[in-house]
Amino acid sequence: MKKSVLRIGLFCGLFTYVSFGVFAEGQSNSNEIRLATLGAGVGNFAPVLYVENDQVMGTMPEQIRCAFAALGIVTRFISAPIGRHVWAVENDQADGYFPASPYEDDTSPEQTSIVLLESEIAIFSLKPVDVYSRPAPLVAAVRLAMGPEKFIERHQLPVVKTSSFNQAIELLIKKRADAVIANDKGFELAAKNGNYQFDWHKQPLESVKLRLFLSPGYVQKHPDIFNRLNPELEQCRTE
Structure with missing residues (x-):
């Protein structure tokens, strides 16, 4: 465990989790990002990605949460069935999703992070x-x-x-x-x-190669997001 260990006190206070069914409306605040990911019904991928006590857990969400926390951004995870995480972004219910692969349509290098897995x-x-x-x-x-x-x-x-x-x-x-x-x-x-x-x-x-994907709208509003986020993702990577 690298820098992420040192940041536990910071990002624990910056984390919010909601299920896909609960978080159906609303826009993210300037210091908040909504990220859709796979829900518990898809599979238990511990220790990489899983849901426990209504919380998204695992090394992948921890890395993402740690990196955004370093930028002062609250991470709100939206748990969704497979495929619905893409739908959530397309319908402005989320600002991005993970894990994203090159096989999803309408993704580009400008909208994806460094490799997470x-x-x-x-x-x-x-x-x-x-x-x-x-x-x-x-x-x-x-x-x-x-x-x-x-x-x-x-x-x-x-x-x-x-x-x-x-x-x-x-x-x-x-x-x-x-x-x-x-x-x-x-x-x-x-x-x-x-x-x-x-x-x-x-x-x-x-x-x-699995990455974090952010929507075109979010990247347009924050054109330097990956220049700032990618170094933090690397620092927050677990061994």
């Missing part, structure tokens, strides 16, 4: 699976997870879509799907925290 899109199965075979295997994927969805569309794979990582894992265990295509960090943490004790066969497909 490096991950991979991967295939998980109970035995080796060839997604390029014909007939293609039936895969499970979390609905609106953009990286897996684009891979599935590109290769025209038959798919069962779920609302959470645990549902996708259950389909695989019950042999209702031949494989799961998912972000490997998300899958592995959800499986570990769900006590799924299996020797998964993993096939990495594509690397993916």
Whole structure:
């Protein structure tokens, strides 16, 4: 733990959490930023990202909260189902979201932070699976997870879509799907925290870098935000 440890006293007083359903209206104040992220129903990704006692927790939100606190900005987290975090920004219910990948539409380098977490899109199965075979295997994927969805569309794979990582894992265990295509960090943490004790066969497909995304409107109002925020994100990074 680096600089973030020294800032606990500062940013603990600058943190507010609300669920997506509660925070449906209102604009952020000049010293407040609203950030949407994945809710508890999507999966438990502790220690990186999870919800506990109605609080967004984990190394990723802590890093973000620490960095904004250094700039004197209150961080308000909005917990949302997968896909709805993007919707919240598009409909001015949030000023940004995380984790953001290159697969989401309408993102650009000017609107994204330094890399917060490096991950991979991967295939998980109970035995080796060839997604390029014909007939293609039936895969499970979390609905609106953009990286897996684009891979599935590109290769025209038959798919069962779920609302959470645990549902996708259950389909695989019950042999209702031949494989799961998912972000490997998300899958592995959800499986570990769900006590799924299996020797998964993993096939990495594509690397993916996860960042913080801020809306065009927010960046336009704060054109120097990432010049100020990125150094703080680096300083607030945990080991």
